[in-house]
Amino acid sequence: GNPELPTAVNITWSSINFKTILQWQPKPSGYFYTVEIHGQTSDTKKKCILTTETECDVTDVLRNVKETYTAHILSVTSLGMDNFEEPPFAVSEKFTPYSQTVLGKPEIQNHTQKGSKLNVVFQDPLTPYTFPNGSFQSIRDIFQHDLEYKLYYWKDQSSGKKDATTESHKFEISIDSTKNYCFYIQGVIPSRRENRNGQESTVLCTSIGRNILD
Structure with a gap:
């Protein structure tokens, strides 16, 4: 050399x-x-x-x-x-x-708090890899059943955090109908030893009763 x-x-x-x-x-x-x-x-x-x-x-x-x-x-x-x-x-x-590879942030598409139910719908992060038709594969297309998502949620102004898990694109949680809740989502690959938890989505909060339109 x-x-x-x-x-x-x-x-x-x-x-x-x-x-x-x-x-x-x-x-x-x-x-x-x-x-x-x-x-x-x-x-x-x-x-x-x-x-x-x-x-x-x-x-x-x-x-x-x-x-x-x-x-x-x-x-x-x-x-x-x-x-x-x-x-x-x-x-x-x-x-x-x-x-x-690190799991990127999921994107929360919408959320509703109706009565004692909180519904959250989200989207998988996309990868740079494409299907034959040119559309991008999501991380779920690649990981399939190795991937799940966790929703962490808590009453606004409190610190007690709970979590729920899904393999679909939505969460439905039973909550106290008189309180606002804050939450975020992250992807998880339970079978991994390292890098199990992905990046956290933006934290969003519900605004029941704060807003005349609610």
């Missing part, structure tokens, strides 16, 4: 809803980086060829989400590397999208 060229350090995988960015340091001076993604069963794919950036969107080469990948970050001079010469490179930690 070429001993003078620095190799990448602090290599990290940053992945939310299967959108995955590889990041590293340092900023190159007088050389370039090329990323190679190695899967267990798939051919090596090159990305961000001769880049001067220190990040690379590798989403499209991780489509087989249950596969475990490693990245090789090659340090190369633009010319002068004949094919026989192995450029110096650094190796990332292993990354398995299915078990390591």
